[in-house]
Amino acid sequence: xxxxxxxxxxxxKWFGDFQVLKNINLDVNAKQKIVVCGPSxxxxxxxxRCINRLEEHQEGKIIVDGNELNENTKNxxxxxxxxxxxxxxxxxxxxxxxxxxxxxxxxxxxxxxxxKAEELALNQLEQVQIVDQAYKFPGQLSGGQQQRSxxxxxxxxxxxxxxxxxxxxxxxxxxxxxxxxxxxxxxKGGMTxxxxxxxxxxxxEVADEVIFMDEGMIVEKNTTKEFFxxxxxxxxxxxxxxxx
Amino acid sequence: xxxxxxxxxxxxxITNIYLGTFLFSLSIFDVFLYSFLNINITSFLxxxxxxxxxxxxxxxxxxxxxxxxxxxxxxxxxxKHINTSNFNALLTLxxxxxxxxxxxxxxxxxxxxxxxxxxTKQACTGTGACWTYIKVWFKRxxxxxxxxxxHWRINSAFILVIALGFAGYFFKENLKKYLALxxxxxxxxxxxxxxxxxxxGGSFGLVWVETGAWGxxxxxxxxxxxxxxFCFPLGMILALGRRSxxxxxxxxxxxxxxxxxxxxxxxxxxxxxxMFPMFLPExxxxxxxxxxxxxxxxxxxxYCAEVIRGGLQALPRGQYDAAKSLGMGYWKMHIFxxxxxxxxxxxxxxxxxxxxxxxxxPLIFVVGLAEIAGMLALAKTNPxxxxxxMEGYIFAAIIFWIICYAMxxxxxxxxxxxxxxx
Numbered sequence: 001x002x003x004x005x006x007x008x009x010x011x012x013k014w015f016g017d018f019q020v021l022k023n024i025n026l027d028v029n030a031k032q033k034i035v036v037c038g039p040s041x042x043x044x045x046x047x048x049r050c051i052n053r054l055e056e057h058q059e060g061k062i063i064v065d066g067n068e069l070n071e072n073t074k075n076x077x078x079x080x081x082x083x084x085x086x087x088x089x090x091x092x093x094x095x096x097x098x099x100x101x102x103x104x105x106x107x108x109x110x111x112x113x114x115x116k117a118e119e120l121a122l123n124q125l126e127q128v129q130i131v132d133q134a135y136k137f138p139g140q141l142s143g144g145q146q147q148r149s150x151x152x153x154x155x156x157x158x159x160x161x162x163x164x165x166x167x168x169x170x171x172x173x174x175x176x177x178x179x180x181x182x183x184x185x186x187x188k189g190g191m192t193x194x195x196x197x198x199x200x201x202x203x204x205e206v207a208d209e210v211i212f213m214d215e216g217m218i219v220e221k222n223t224t225k226e227f228f229x230x231x232x233x234x235x236x237x238x239x240x241x242x243x244x
Numbered sequence: 245x246x247x248x249x250x251x252x253x254x255x256x257x258i259t260n261i262y263l264g265t266f267l268f269s270l271s272i273f274d275v276f277l278y279s280f281l282n283i284n285i286t287s288f289l290x291x292x293x294x295x296x297x298x299x300x301x302x303x304x305x306x307x308x309x310x311x312x313x314x315x316x317x318x319x320x321x322x323x324k325h326i327n328t329s330n331f332n333a334l335l336t337l338x339x340x341x342x343x344x345x346x347x348x349x350x351x352x353x354x355x356x357x358x359x360x361x362x363x364t365k366q367a368c369t370g371t372g373a374c375w376t377y378i379k380v381w382f383k384r385x386x387x388x389x390x391x392x393x394x395h396w397r398i399n400s401a402f403i404l405v406i407a408l409g410f411a412g413y414f415f416k417e418n419l420k421k422y423l424a425l426x427x428x429x430x431x432x433x434x435x436x437x438x439x440x441x442x443x444x445g446g447s448f449g450l451v452w453v454e455t456g457a458w459g460x461x462x463x464x465x466x467x468x469x470x471x472x473x474f475c476f477p478l479g480m481i482l483a484l485g486r487r488s489x490x491x492x493x494x495x496x497x498x499x500x501x502x503x504x505x506x507x508x509x510x511x512x513x514x515x516x517x518x519m520f521p522m523f524l525p526e527x528x529x530x531x532x533x534x535x536x537x538x539x540x541x542x543x544x545x546x547y548c549a550e551v552i553r554g555g556l557q558a559l560p561r562g563q564y565d566a567a568k569s570l571g572m573g574y575w576k577m578h579i580f581x582x583x584x585x586x587x588x589x590x591x592x593x594x595x596x597x598x599x600x601x602x603x604x605x606p607l608i609f610v611v612g613l614a615e616i617a618g619m620l621a622l623a624k625t626n627p628x629x630x631x632x633x634m635e636g637y638i639f640a641a642i643i644f645w646i647i648c649y650a651m652x653x654x655x656x657x658x659x660x661x662x663x664x665x666x
Contacts, residue, residue: 049565052568052569054568077571077572078571080568080569081570081571082571083569084569085565085566085569087562087565087566087569089560089562091560091562091563091566092566093563093566093567093581093585094585095584095585104570104581105570105571108576109570109572109576110571150566153570157570
């Protein structure tokens with residue numbers, strides 16, 4: 001077994017007096033797909049935002065692809081370039097067309113020639129089936145199309161790891177499927193993924209492991225099959241009975 | 245209490261339209277006759293009633309006209325915009341009547357009884373405005389004390405600067421990325437050199453004209469132009485500085501902004517021209533105009549900074565998150581993602597600041613530089629031309645209004661141009 005690509009050791013984090021993350025331990029291997037679920041306010045989003053240091057943890061160790069993340073990390077931008085992220089609110093850049101959204105970072109961060117970046121972007125947009133919207137602005141697209149563009153934008157950086165922060169929570173029910181389909185395709189392609197979501201169907205289909213968080217702690221960490229078939233903790237059972 | 249005359253309306257709305265139109269027109273006709281031709285057709289009525297007669301008639305007329313839909317375009321427009329309620333109808337009438345009353349005296353003073361011929365004070369024989377005064381002093385108001393035979397230098401410098409300002413529009417696709425660099429760094433330098441060598445002179449066979457002789461509208465333009473193009477980038481840096489995570493940068497920016505916002509511009513100008521040179525070494529010379537431009541720039545940059553900061557704060561945190569998650573550092577994130585959006589948001593605020601700046605330029609009179617308002621102040625005290633302050637100030641007001649209106653129109657166009665659906 002090779003070294004895990006993400007190692008999280010005894011991570012604690014506080015917002016003021018409030019402890020959001022309590023003794024988090026998690027290893028993620030390359031190509032593994034992990035789904036994180038739990039009630040709102042349980043620290044799921046904070047946890048994955050710590051992985052590309054959009055949030056800073058106060059105690060413990062987070063090692064991403066061999067680089068430890070702390071206040072001394074000099075190459076944080078390089079690490080972030082390898083970790084793609086998709087947000088609940090899409091966060092596309094409204095002043096740029098979809099194509100420019102996708103090519104901006106490859107051109108200016110990875111110094112890719114413009115032609116090559118556009119080719120790559122069109123290719124990625126093709127994968128999520130919105131290549132025909134490439135020259136529109138985000139405001140002209142539906143939520144589902146925007147979220148798929150956001151996935152394409154993250155993929156244009158050719159990341160090793162993809163983080164999804166409740167990617168379908170802001171979408172109309174009928175648009176959820178198109179986004180999930182794009183994510184399933186990505187998973188089949190062998191991407192390392194950590195997905196915070198309430199879509200248990202998606203978890204059953206692609207996840208290798210499911211993590212259940214509550215009050216800042218990992219309550220249960222199990223293989224997908226075990227997690228749904230016979231959950232260990234009562235808290236998980238309660239959660240599953242409400243959500244399924 | 246709500247006065248409703250709608251009960252009077254019969255089912256036949258055609259009658260209402262005719263009656264309403266007649267009464268409304270009658271009221272306007274009455275005021276028109278009285279104010280333009282001095283005929284009072286209601287003189288048979290007792291004093292107060294005669295005065296309020298058009299108002300009452302017009303009010304009744306408008307309430308007859310008020311209806312959901314008449315099919316007549318003019319009346320529908322009238323109803324939609326100025327005749328929506330009794331109160332609005334009354335306001336409409338009062339405004340129309342006030343305009344009708346004010347127009348004849350204004351017209352006769354400015355045009356009918358005014359003089360423009362001749363070139364001495366004695367030519368002004370009418371009771372109206374003496375535009376001769378403006379005509380005679382026109383060159384002074386435009387160019388200050390700049391020697392008459394050299395006005396072409398100012399004109400050509402301005403034409404060159406304006407032409408270069410438009411050059412950005414014609415940039416080829418592969419040069420577009422240098423556009424910001426051009427406008428922020430290269431253009432100001434070229435503009436400065438053009439103005440320095442053409443208007444100041446001193447080389448290339450051009451006679452040196454010291455800045456004390458510059459003045460009038462051209463000086464207004466020069467001061468406003470340089471202050472505008474310098475205070476904007478400086479304000480941008482200060483706005484970013486105030487939001488920086490580095491305490492040294494943040495507190496420096498806060499101190500700067502709060503200091504300059506706390507002092508009056510007139511004090512700053514005095515300091516720049518009187519106190520500042522005392523702190524300079526003996527042999528170091530800086531032109532008064534340059535000092536004034538620097539002073540106004542530093543002053544206005546503080547205001548610009550706060551306006552831009554407002555735009556930065558309006559952006560959702562997700563935009564920062566997204567940019568960071570794509571591996572962009574501070575500068576890339578701000579240049580490509582944050583500033584383009586924030587600046588678009590603050591166009592109205594920036595236009596506001598810039599308009600205020602242009603209208604603040606007359607203050608440079610206190611340090612002995614006479615732009616257009618300053619030239620007026622000089623001209624009105626000229627013994628040969630005493631007593632024409634009114635004409636001068638109206639002239640200056642019109643010019644300032646044109647400049648400011650053009651700027652505000654331009655800012656509105658920019659807003660429309662950069663509007664993308666969110």
